[in-house]
Amino acid sequence: MLQTQQGYHWQLKDEHASIHFNAMASPCELLVDTLEPELVELLAKLAYAETKRIEHKFSRYVADNIVAKINSSCGQVVEIDQEVFQLLTFAEQCYQLSEHLFDITSGVLRKAWHFDCSDNLPSQQQVESCMQYVGWDKVKFEHNSIRLQPDMQLDFGGIGKEYAVSRVAQLCLAHAPNNSVLVNFGGDIQVSQAKKNGQAWHVGIEDPITGKAEQVLQLTSGALATSGDTNKYLLKDGVRYSHILNPQTGWPVVNAPRSVTVLASHCIQAGCLATIGLLYGADCEDFLQAQQVKFWCSR
Amino acid sequence: MQLIKFSNINGALAAATCTLLAGVSNAQADEKSNDWQFDTAIMYYGEPDRVQAVEGVVSATKDFGDEHVFSTKLVLDTLTGASANGAVAQTSAQTFTRPSGNGEYTVEAGDTPLDDTFRDTRVQLNLAWNQPWGANQKVGAGLHISNEYDYLSVALNANYALDFNRKNTTFSVAASYAADEYSPEGGIPLALSKMAIRGDFANDDAFNSGFDDTRIGESENKDTLDVIFGLSQVINRRWLVQFNYGYSQVDGYLSDPFKVVSLVDDTGSALGHYYESRPDSRSKHSIFAQSKYHFDSLVWDMSYRLASDDWGIDSHTLESRLYIPLSDSAWITPHVRYYQQSAADFYRPFVQGDLAEYMSADYRIGQMTAYTLGLKYTQKLSDGDELSMRLEYYQQTPENSGFNSPGQLADVDLYPSVSAVIFQLGYKF
Numbered sequence: 207m208l209q210t211q212q213g214y215h216w217q218l219k220d221e222h223a224s225i226h227f228n229a230m231a232s233p234c235e236l237l238v239d240t241l242e243p244e245l246v247e248l249l250a251k252l253a254y255a256e257t258k259r260i261e262h263k264f265s266r267y268v269a270d271n272i273v274a275k276i277n278s279s280c281g282q283v284v285e286i287d288q289e290v291f292q293l294l295t296f297a298e299q300c301y302q303l304s305e306h307l308f309d310i311t312s313g314v315l316r317k318a319w320h321f322d323c324s325d326n327l328p329s330q331q332q333v334e335s336c337m338q339y340v341g342w343d344k345v346k347f348e349h350n351s352i353r354l355q356p357d358m359q360l361d362f363g364g365i366g367k368e369y370a371v372s373r374v375a376q377l378c379l380a381h382a383p384n385n386s387v388l389v390n391f392g393g394d395i396q397v398s399q400a401k402k403n404g405q406a407w408h409v410g411i412e413d414p415i416t417g418k419a420e421q422v423l424q425l426t427s428g429a430l431a432t433s434g435d436t437n438k439y440l441l442k443d444g445v446r447y448s449h450i451l452n453p454q455t456g457w458p459v460v461n462a463p464r465s466v467t468v469l470a471s472h473c474i475q476a477g478c479l480a481t482i483g484l485l486y487g488a489d490c491e492d493f494l495q496a497q498q499v500k501f502w503c504s505r
Numbered sequence: 506m507q508l509i510k511f512s513n514i515n516g517a518l519a520a521a522t523c524t525l526l527a528g529v530s531n532a533q534a535d536e537k538s539n540d541w542q543f544d545t546a547i548m549y550y551g552e553p554d555r556v557q558a559v560e561g562v563v564s565a566t567k568d569f570g571d572e573h574v575f576s577t578k579l580v581l582d583t584l585t586g587a588s589a590n591g592a593v594a595q596t597s598a599q600t601f602t603r604p605s606g607n608g609e610y611t612v613e614a615g616d617t618p619l620d621d622t623f624r625d626t627r628v629q630l631n632l633a634w635n636q637p638w639g640a641n642q643k644v645g646a647g648l649h650i651s652n653e654y655d656y657l658s659v660a661l662n663a664n665y666a667l668d669f670n671r672k673n674t675t676f677s678v679a680a681s682y683a684a685d686e687y688s689p690e691g692g693i694p695l696a697l698s699k700m701a702i703r704g705d706f707a708n709d710d711a712f713n714s715g716f717d718d719t720r721i722g723e724s725e726n727k728d729t730l731d732v733i734f735g736l737s738q739v740i741n742r743r744w745l746v747q748f749n750y751g752y753s754q755v756d757g758y759l760s761d762p763f764k765v766v767s768l769v770d771d772t773g774s775a776l777g778h779y780y781e782s783r784p785d786s787r788s789k790h791s792i793f794a795q796s797k798y799h800f801d802s803l804v805w806d807m808s809y810r811l812a813s814d815d816w817g818i819d820s821h822t823l824e825s826r827l828y829i830p831l832s833d834s835a836w837i838t839p840h841v842r843y844y845q846q847s848a849a850d851f852y853r854p855f856v857q858g859d860l861a862e863y864m865s866a867d868y869r870i871g872q873m874t875a876y877t878l879g880l881k882y883t884q885k886l887s888d889g890d891e892l893s894m895r896l897e898y899y900q901q902t903p904e905n906s907g908f909n910s911p912g913q914l915a916d917v918d919l920y921p922s923v924s925a926v927i928f929q930l931g932y933k934f
Binding site: 372489493 | 515517519
């Protein structure tokens with residue numbers, strides 16, 4: 207049975223229902239531990255609306271959203287709402303906890319770096335000219351407002367999808383308190399709550415190089431997030447430059463794993479750990495070990 | 506010791522995540538009401554020159570309606586400092602091997618030997634579910650996990666209560682079973698073996714082999730079964746009384762791997778220090794009685810507990826609290842507690858001649874009296890939250906239960922007192 211509505215469709219399978227739509231440049235899927243069409247339709251509608259809302263609000267490709275407003279503010283104060291304030295506060299905490307490696311102002315460096323698998327490295331001068339616009343410590347924000355220095359930019363791309371996964375999982379828990387829902391946006395995953403019968407959802411983790419589901423995980427609760435440089439790199443003189451940029455130097459992190467998957471309670475938390483792990487480069491595994499989380503690195 | 510390059514930020518990140526997700530759903534006025542109740546506290550405990558502890562407690566309770574209550578409590582504490590190792594003080598300096606076998610510590614003449622390597626972080630988690638069962642009964646079950654660097658305890662418990670006599674009388678029974686594993690650094694010492702001291706050996710290898718001879722393994726276990734029967738009775742609208750009988754049975758490794766007993770000669774000079782030895786089982790009976798009386802504004806809570814075990818320790822505890830309202834939103838609670846215990850049959854502050862099959866110089870199982878004086882101030886805030894502060898003084902006085910002190914032992918303090926200050930700050934929301 208396949209149901210199609212505007213933007214999303216769902217179907218009932220043998221033991222669960224699945225919902226599909228595309229958003230945030232990813233295939234988005236929800237598996238729901240129910241066979242009740244009304245509940246599936248409700249969750250599909252809510253999940254789709256919430257995901258699109260977050261995508262529209264925080265994407266840097268949308269012309270008239272709050273991110274665009276902030277990024278084109280030329281040093282002026284911009285009013286923000288509670289949700290933006292909460293995300294900025296979260297980004298601030300990640301910045302502090304990661305020894306300033308996790309920095310949502312580092313997107314400006316993309317002006318110097320084009321990860322097109324070529325050997326076109328920017329010059330140190332080009333990098334340095336970007337670096338003056340990088341640094342979370344230069345951002346001033348309060349409950350209702352933010353002020354960026356001219357030419358600085360915020361990019362929620364590193365946390366937006368994981369945030370959406372966590373929010374959708376939360377919505378599912380609120381509206382389906384007796385059902386387990388697995389939310390999977392292109393490999394960033396969260397389970398709303400464990401299934402009543404205690405059985406696990408089976409999730410394949412893709413090998414970033416072959417694209418094949420390399421490992422099938424049994425997930426009863428919690429979240430998974432993956433960060434990596436699959437297909438985005440530069441190669442020069444035998445050195446591979448990953449697209450993960452160190453905001454302290456403006457240069458790519460060296461010796462980082464190609465992909466990191468972390469298991470935590472919330473997707474956004476797992477995503478931040480994975481990203482921070484990558485930023486630590488060769489020390490990624492040591493860092494994640496210290497976090498006492500389950501993780502998989504592929505090098 | 507492994508070099509720790511990265512600290513654990515995951516806890517802070519989890520907290521930030523919860524704030525983010527909770528904050529947003531509140532902001533968007535989700536229909537889910539916030540009916541979790543939180544109780545948080547931070548406590549400092551300090552014995553001058555000895556142990557210091559800082560403890561953080563977060564407990565959360567959620568009522569799912571009709572008295573179906575889930576509660577959880579997380580306790581994190583860190584302990585640092587020094588603890589008496591059981592050896593007698595001497596009129597000259599003494600050297601002891603650390604429990605790990607790595608290194609030594611020296612105790613000055615006249616000082617009570619304290620092992621200064623005492624350092625631990627403990628995490629405890631309690632989960633409990635309670636609910637009514639029919640009109641007059643209640644059932645509950647819980648899980649307790651406690652983990653330290655060298656200690657792991659897992660316990661399951663269940664309870665049942667029956668109201669009768671128009672809910673004026675409640676009979677209850679509760680049982681708990683705990684399995685503990687102890688894996689101290691340096692391993693488990695062989696009971697009654699002599700502490701190896703580096704100075705008595707020709708070289709490091711000889712010492713290491715001598716130290717290894719005093720070890721019997723990496724870890725030991727014990728099991729604890731507790732059962733409590735209770736009866737509470739409403740006497741009148743002002744007066745409530747409660748009686749409990751408790752039985753506790755512990756089996757397994759009950760010695761303290763860090764404690765020794767000194768063997769002394771006629772002049773009181775220590776010839777060596779021997780790892781203590783305790784029986785591998787202990788059963789305890791206890792009786793508890795409590796009265797709560799509600800005056801016009803004051804509430805007086807008074808309790809007495811008598812406990813007796815087959816190690817020969819009998820104890821009496823008298824405790825009293827008075828709740829004194831200062832205004833509609835603030836009250837103070839003075840607290841007095843008096844405790845007295847007799848020594849275990851095998852308690853020996855030191856031994857002369859032959860070692861005993863069971864012996865321990867741990868002051869905690871010797872004869873002692875202790876008292877606590879405290880004051881707690883509680884303030885209800887305008888939004889219904891509650892702030893509290895508690896300050897307590899604790900004094901423990903070990904006593905000689907009839908041992909003569911030969912030679913130089915007459916000149917040193919074999920029963921030093923311990924005092925402590927406790928400060929706690931609590932916030933309930």
